Amino acid sequence: MGLVPAAPAHPFRLEGSGDGKEVVILGAGLAGMAAAYELDKLGYRCTILEARERTGGRCWSVRKGATNEETGGGLHTAGFDAGQYFNAGPSRIPHHHGLTLHYCKELSVPIQVYNNVNENTYYYSEGKGPLSNKKVRVREAHSDVRGWMAELLAKAMDGGKIDVEMSKEDTLKVIEYLRAEGGLDIDKLYKASARRGYSESPGPGDREGKIGEPMTLLAMLQSGLLDPDFYNVAEYTYELQGTLFQAVGGMDRIAAAFEQKVGRLIRMGSEVRHIRNLEKGVQVGYKDKTGEKTMQADLCICTIPLPVLSNIDHNFSSDASRAIDSIVYMSTGKIGLQFKRRFWEEDEGIYGGITHTNNQLTQIFYPSYDYLGGKGILIGYYNFNEKAVATGNLTYEQREQLALEKGSLIHPQYRQEFERSFSVSWHKTKYNMGGWALYSADERQTLYKALLQPDKQVYFAGEHMTYLNAWMAGALESARSVVAALHSRVTGQRFSYPVFGS
Incomplete structure (x- = not known):
């Protein structure tokens, strides 16, 4: 009947064969290993060059x-x-x-x-306010701010000072909501309740517990507890809900699981020194413990973080080079x-x-x-x-x-x-030089888009090639997207990649 939604993700099912085409993948982080894992299923011959002696990149x-x-x-x-x-x-x-x-x-x-x-847990604000240099339980801060703000809004609405088109009945409904949300009494005043915790816990016999006095809104304001360090709380952030x-x-168990599948394809301790688009194919120079080496492949997937890639010799287009050199990392x-x-x-x-x-x-x-x-x-x-x-x-x-x-x-x-x-x-940190990519709105329309397309035989992948920066999902979604694009190129079939993240 269409009432049950499909599962949000499934095995990557692409038709056709890579027919032994050689792909060199730069970096054995999640993006590189996920790309190799999917390409290996399709019959491509993959080699992963990893500068470190471990896999996972930032998944560590x-x-x-x-x-x-x-x-x-x-x-x-x-x-x-x-x-x-x-x-x-x-x-x-x-x-x-x-x-x-x-x-x-x-x-x-x-x-x-x-x-x-x-x-x-706690909020701790260093400073000169009345609540500064004291640890405050998060529940106390949340309850008190919510209560005082609800009281202010309820009083303003009750006095007709909020310029919204509401009937009297609608206004009363909102005020009732504010009483419940802020813990207000019948007079629309905030009084501390058990929701902010106890200064003396309840227990057996006549031990009913003691509720602490609420912090005043002014004291919280003067102590910095309403500053961005504290009000940008995690539960409001979409990714952290x-x-x-x-x-x-440990999160490295995910990297280890990929390594178990594609470890035979990885050359550890192989630091990329140059990347060259050829008339046909691509050449990558790298250094391992035995010295300088080169290898050629039909195609390349580069997952190297951009601040590192910026210092590697290459012959990319001016648009790609400008993007690589310009994007800042956290x-x-x-x-x-x-x-x-x-x-x-x-x-x-x-x-x-x-x-x-x-x-x-x-x-x-x-x-x-x-x-x-x-x-x-x-x-x-x-x-x-x-x-x-x-x-x-x-x-x-x-x-x-x-x-x-x-x-x-x-x-x-x-x-x-x-x-x-x-x-x-x-x-x-060597081979990372940043936590994750940062883009302005303008850079999304220019620098970012310059790397979304392959530079001849080189495709770019990693969290920096998504809107999921800083998340493992960014690396994995990017890997699948690039695999679909690369396989479309090889087979001549059009594979669109749906995003399974939402």
């Missing part, structure tokens, strides 16, 4: 023995305990990223719920902090979620796995833009001290329980 879970090289910072090695990890790159899968979930199912990668929104998922055991970094015990759970009842700050940390992420376990790793900062640049300019030891100093303002247990850390500044 840092574990014991993991290494990373940053410009100016040298090699960094993780000393976490066996079994401990944190996701240095993507950590969340939105429920509407159907293709990502499809590949998890097809490749037998188990997933579990990721707790992104937790009302028991529940339900969110994660791969059980400066961003994370630090994983291993602690002797999960004090955020044991002492403060925080199971997953994010604490937001206005200082250099920006965010603290609590793990949404191994609840009530022994040791644990939380993400001590996840920052962006200028804060990420400043943090990235510190040494690894200085980053650790920054995370401990600022984190101790919120969790005094830090110093006593801390064991070791590992930090990543993606904009300084």
Whole structure:
């Protein structure tokens, strides 16, 4: 009857054969491996050149023995305990990223719920306001702001000061909604209720509990709790609306699953040095541990991040070259902090979620796995833009001290329980040089479109070739789109690629 919608994603079913055509794929991140996985099914002969000694690119879970090289910072090695990890790159899968979930199912990668929104985490605003330099539970801030705003609007509507065409009955309905939404009393006044939590918890006997006094709107305003650091809350962002998922055991399980399928096609430690469109085919020069080498193929899929590609010799068109050299990537970094015990759970009842700050940390992420376990790793900062640049300019030891100093303002247990850390500044990481692509509206119409078409025999793929920047879905959707375009070219058939993300 057409009442049940089709599944949002399915195996890629393209007709025809690649007939042994050779395709060289640059980069063994998710886009490169997904493209090879689908092309291999169609009979293409694929070779993946990967500069690192690991696959996954930015889909990387840092574990014991993991290494990373940053410009100016040298090699960094993780000393976490066996079994401990944190996701240095993507950590969340939105429920509407159907293709990502499809590949998890097809490749037998188990997933579990990721707790992104937790009302028991904190806001911490450094400053000079009456609520500054104090940790405030997110539920308290949300309840109080919602209550005061609802009271203001209800009073304005009741007094006829809102210029909208409503009947008296309609106005009363809106006011009733505001009373329910903001927790207002019969006089349309906000009074603190149990929804903001208790200063003394209820319990047995005559222990009814004590509700704390609400924070005033003025105090919250003067303390910065209405600033963008706090009001851009995760639950309002489309990509972060529940339900969110994660791969059980770390997001690198997804990369590992692809590697299991296409690992035989990958040449690790192969750093691309030049890319040449030929009259027929393409030539790629690369360097591995044995020296300089070249290879030729019929076609090429380039998934190299654009800030890295910008420094690789090539003979692309002027439009493509201009786009590659111009597109800016996000400066961003994370630090994983291993602690002797999960004090955020044991002492403060925080199971997953994010604490937001206005200082250099920006965010603290609590793990949404191994609840009530022994040791644990939380993400001590996840920052962006200028804060990420400043943090990235510190040494690894200085980053650790920054995370401990600022984190101790919120969790005094830090110093006593801390064991070791590992930090990543993606904009300084070799072979990435940024977190994800950033486009202005004008650049979407010019630079972005210049790379959507192949440059002769070279196709461009990766999260930077989608509107799903920063998400694994961007890499996977881009890979499928390019495979469809390339296969159309080889077979002479027209394959349109539907987007399975929404």
